[in-house]
Amino acid sequence: xxxxxxxxxxxxxxxxxxxxxxxxxxxxxxxxxxxxxxxxxxxxxxxxxxxxxxxxxxxxxxxxxxxxxxxxxxxxxxxxxxxxxxxxxxxxxxxxxxxxxxxxxxxxxxxxxxxxxxxxxxxxxxxxxxxxxxxxxxxxxxxxxxxxxxxxxxxxxxxxxxxxxxxxxxxxxxxxxxxxxxxxxxxxxxxxxxxxxxxxxxxxxxxxxxxxxxxxxxxxxxxxxxxxxxxxxxxxxxxxxxxxxxxxxxxxxxxxxxxxxxxxxxxxxxxxxxxxxxxxxxxxxxxxxxxxxxxxxxxxxxxxxxxxxxxxxxxxxxxxxxxx
Numbered sequence: 001x002x003x004x005x006x007x008x009x010x011x012x013x014x015x016x017x018x019x020x021x022x023x024x025x026x027x028x029x030x031x032x033x034x035x036x037x038x039x040x041x042x043x044x045x046x047x048x049x050x051x052x053x054x055x056x057x058x059x060x061x062x063x064x065x066x067x068x069x070x071x072x073x074x075x076x077x078x079x080x081x082x083x084x085x086x087x088x089x090x091x092x093x094x095x096x097x098x099x100x101x102x103x104x105x106x107x108x109x110x111x112x113x114x115x116x117x118x119x120x121x122x123x124x125x126x127x128x129x130x131x132x133x134x135x136x137x138x139x140x141x142x143x144x145x146x147x148x149x150x151x152x153x154x155x156x157x158x159x160x161x162x163x164x165x166x167x168x169x170x171x172x173x174x175x176x177x178x179x180x181x182x183x184x185x186x187x188x189x190x191x192x193x194x195x196x197x198x199x200x201x202x203x204x205x206x207x208x209x210x211x212x213x214x215x216x217x218x219x220x221x222x223x224x225x226x227x228x229x230x231x232x233x234x235x236x237x238x239x240x241x242x243x244x245x246x247x248x249x250x251x252x253x254x255x256x257x258x259x260x261x262x263x264x265x266x267x268x269x270x271x272x273x274x275x276x277x278x279x280x281x282x283x284x285x286x287x288x289x290x291x292x293x294x295x296x297x298x299x300x301x302x303x304x305x306x307x308x309x310x311x312x313x314x315x316x317x318x319x320x321x322x323x324x
Contacts, residue, residue, distance in 0.1 A: 004275065007199030013046040014046050016039075016042075018279070020032070027282065042290045043293065044290075045073050047062060049076070050077055051078065075108065077104045092118055092125050118130065118148050151176075156189070156192060159171055175201045181244060185200075201277060206278075209226050216246060216249055260288035260292075262292075266297065266302060268297075
């Protein structure tokens, strides 16, 4: 397993992060425990969860598993989405985040969260209020590093500027969607993160399961998430999808590498990416994705893979000069 420094924190995390979205849902407690220990045996020290996963159950299960090895791990969780019936049981307000952090700490059985993500951008709450409460939580020792998930580059940049102006704790990392089929992060998020020394921990490296070798032109497993989840169907209804999958599956066959290993390694080995988040419903699904932590993805091999999918257009209209 490779280890990398998370942004400018000095904290070293595994190049593979395990996401616990399936804990308490597709994976019961015993299965969750088996996956956790398999990741630990592979050298994973970075685990990602959220209070919205199973309405807290994923945090609770993860908390029971980390009790005897807490000091060896970097634990990330999130707050923003609705976790209760009240009209204020969501968002990035001081009222909600202070309670959300306390609840997450209780479920995780820990005195602090290493990385705390805002799970989405709150358009109804002034960002100054949100950043101030995150700084207060850092000063109280309840979270160590604030972070942002699903933010646009301008939203992160604005937050970094405000934090610098007031000497508040800044975002240490971001969590965008990124895979061979969805490369929008390359346009502004990844260059911004490199410029500002912000860590990058992408989710969905398998493209909702599309990049596992199970999907292709006219081929889709009936029990796959993409076959049953409308969100994923909407997210990955792309006019170039089947062409990319056909080329990608053939590439994997030609090189004798499992498609899931290739897709995770492609994400994890982007020069700006710190750690790629993987997930699973059972321990067997982890074999190929954990292998990405040891896979030697050369720049040439990554470039060859990248050529299989459309490169997103640049952030400005001056593309004719070839500048980035």
